[in-house]
Amino acid sequence: MLAINLVVTALMSVSKGESDLNKLASTYQNIEQWQKRVETVRHGILQSAQLWPMPEKTPLRSRIHSRRTHNGYIVENIAFESLPGFFVTGNLYRPLEVINRSPIILCPHGHFEGGRFREDMQQRCATFARMGAVAFSYDMVGWEESNQLNHGDEPVLTLQLWNSIRAIDFLVSLQDTDSKHIAVTGASGGGTQAFLLAAVDDRITLSIPVVMVSSDFYGGCNCESGLPIHRSDGHTTNNADIAAMVAPNPQLLISCGDDWTKNTPTHEYPYIRNVYQLFDAEDKVENLHLSEEGHSYGYQKRLGAYRFLNKYFDLSLESVSNPDGSVNETPNIIESREAMAAFNQENQQPENTPQGKADIIDILRRAQKL
Ligand SMILES: [Zn+2]
Structure with a gap:
């Protein structure tokens, strides 16, 4: 019922x-005016997210x-x-064989x-991983094994964004990972995590936010809009504008017909494409709109993500593809919570x-020397 109400409101x-x-x-x-604005909005987001000053990067252990x-x-479990x-x-998740260094894909859920x-x-x-990337899935704050805060607690946005920044640190510290090719992709609240991380950390070179980039609805959770990241005395933005901040890096917006991304092809995508146009890079941003689909990261959306990542990162889509071009996920082993x-x-x-x-x-304030 909550989801239906949110859709109606949106x-x-x-x-x-x-x-x-x-x-x-x-x-x-x-381009100059846009870039100046990006700096202002980035600073506004970090300040409103209570990540300014940035905390010290302490040992990951x-x-x-x-x-x-x-x-x-x-x-492996991490x-x-x-x-x-x-x-x-x-x-x-790592490929069995690494020929060169593997691109990195962060996967919030x-x-x-x-x-x-x-x-x-x-x-x-x-x-x-079967395509040749190192993928990392990690708990949202207060979910599953992340048990030190409740997900509804106010600092959840701060800690969740900080965890994503530190996840990049963890991944680039591994042997055989390629720090020049780092992607983030997630759906719904994971989509919010994806475009927020990509906007504030320029180590992300490709992003795929799924069913979340909307100028009308920012997500109803404290981890998405519980702090005033969209507006402060110094900045005004919205989620489509935040997604545009990564231009001209490759970006795929995946939207669907049955939630607040139903207008992405006519509203958010043209806005974001116009920003890419300033860089003469409108071909780097794409919109996969699945009008018959709902709010998920289902197979058709994953297929779009596999193809887009394969286009820009040195991956092997053919090694996971069927002769008809679909992707064969049947070799994947679905594990139990205990195993993971x-x-x-x-x-x-x-x-x-x-x-x-x-x-x-x-602990956070001490790391910020506040
Ligand atoms: Zn949340």
């Missing part, structure tokens, strides 16, 4: 989103264990500390039940791990 305010985009578009006419070898790929004592938990353990998450990460756990009997979370909003904010 559709009723279509004209407002459109007029917001028109207003934003009138604030820049050339990563734990990697339980390596499994499947059909053409490897899965925990690292994005702040001293604050854990990011997830799974690393969004507000779908089951989080990183869901079948569709495992399908996309396993397929990315970052913390288990042999690899336990330390007993003195800080818990709760007050303790975690204290």
Whole structure:
């Protein structure tokens, strides 16, 4: 019911989103004005997200264990500390054979039940690895094994964005990863994580936000709009504008007919393409609109992502393709939560791990020297 209400609310305010985009578009006419604006908005987002000053990047102290070898790929279970004592938990999917360094793909999961353990998450990460990439799926703050804060706590946006920034640090620190080719893709709340990360961290060179880039609706969760990242005294933006900030890096917007991205082909995509046009790079941004589909990261959307990533990164789409051009996901092994756990009997979370909003904010502020 909540999802239906959100869709209705979003559709009723279509004209407002459109007029917001028109207003934003009138604030820049050339590449210099746009780039100046990007700096202002980036700073505004980081400040509003309470990530300014940026926290110190403390040692990750990563734990990697339980390596499994499947059909053409490897899965491992991961925990690292994005702040001293604050854990990011997830799974690393690697190709079985690495010829050169592997491109990196960050995969946040969004507000779908089951989080990183869901079948569709495992399908996309396993397929990315079979194509030759290193994919990382990681819990949202307060979901599944991330148990030190509640997802509804106010600092969730801050910590979730910081965890993504530190996930890049973790991934580029690995042997055999290619720090020049780093993508992020997620659906719904994972789409928000994708375009926010890409906007504030220029190590991301390709982004695929799925069913979330809307000028009308920012997501109803504290992790998406619980802090005033869209407006402060110094900046005004919206999610389509934030997605445009990565121009001219390759970007694929995946939208559908049954949620707040139903107008992407006529509203958000043209706005973003106009920004790419300033760079003479309108061919680098694409919109895959699936009018018959709903709010998910289902097979057709994954297929779009596989093809787009293959186009720009040195991957092997043919090695996972059927003769008719579809992608064969049947070699992927869908694992249990137990098999994928970052913390288990042999690899336990330390007993003195800080818990709760007050303790975690204290750790963050100390890392910010505040
Ligand atoms: Zn959330």
